Amino acid sequence: QAHLVESGGRVVQPGRSLRLSCAASGFTFSNYPMHWVRQAPGKGLEWVAVISYDGVRKHYADSVKGRLSISRDNSKNTLFLQLNSLRPEDTAVYYCARDDGRGSAAAGTLGSWGQGTLVTVSS
């Protein structure tokens, strides 16, 4: 059973950087694409980024392109999200999720989720 634990969220000033981590266990991490999804306080879900199982292919939401960067270390079963030039609108709970590739599509179904880590951007 997949177990995902995010960490690294904290209060940070606008313009600063932060790196979030997601520790994976209970499955073969290197076999699965992984996602980050965020949720601003009281708002809906916003898909942020996805990375292929081998870390080669990455895709981002338009709203974060150029500022957020997804990466992974398959030797340590860990997913990362680097957040640069943080803005107040980046304040959110950040979830990592495993792509379970359900049905006929190769990717896009988020079947297992962590509990999230809160990033607050404020001076």
Next chain:
Amino acid sequence: DIQMTQSPPSLSASVGDRVTITCRASQDIAGYLNWYQQKPGKAPKLLIYESANLETGVTSRFSGSGSGTDFSFTISSLQPEDSATYYCQQYNGVPYKFGQGTKVEIK
């Protein structure tokens, strides 16, 4: 980019009622549409994948249908534990997008 329009934003219904939520894509996404449930303070949970397929372990009260641009999610007989926010999500291509969510409350 594909945009997702989900409705209604919220609804209130009685236990035992049949409840339907709709999701419309701005372009054809075939059947690449998932539904998730999120309860307050919790992570989302996958309920339905590829429009109509029930995730393992999910109650058969939940069902989904649709293809192309128009999709629906139905709770056949609303139960107290179904109080939550429900989201659709398209995965026909990146960037993946979620609908705005529908908050379901019990009268």
